[in-house]
Amino acid sequence: MRYNDLIKHTLIDLLSVMTAEGATSLSLETLEKTLDAQNMHVDGQELKQLLDSIPIVNTVKDDVVFFNKDSVDAPDKKTQDNTVAKLAKKKVDKEMSK
Numbered sequence: 001m002r003y004n005d006l007i008k009h010t011l012i013d014l015l016s017v018m019t020a021e022g023a024t025s026l027s028l029e030t031l032e033k034t035l036d037a038q039n040m041h042v043d044g045q046e047l048k049q050l051l052d053s054i055p056i057v058n059t060v061k062d063d064v065v066f067f068n069k070d071s072v073d074a075p076d077k078k079t080q081d082n083t084v085a086k087l088a089k090k091k092v093d094k095e096m097s098k
Contacts, residue, residue, distance in 0.1 A: 028044060
């Protein structure tokens with residue numbers, strides 16, 4: 001899986017959960033910090049380009065991401081668990097290689 005695809009899937013999972021919990025927007029800064037915490041480093045411009053390709057994103061305005069609630073189904077628990085497991089394995093592998 002390409003690095004940008006991994007980031008895109010992580011964003012989709014995160015935004016889907018946020019929307020399912022009733023959120024309607026999120027700041028770009030929060031998204032960047034969330035990705036950085038998962039060792040996925042992306043600059044603001046690249047993040048905006050990735051967000052433009054995600055159907056759940058309605059628009060990005062003034063560094064705030066607004067969600068399109070109509071395009072979201074309930075998040076798939078199995079997919080979320082698999083994503084979390086992959087990210088955890090990646091982090092452990094990285095730490096073990098030091």
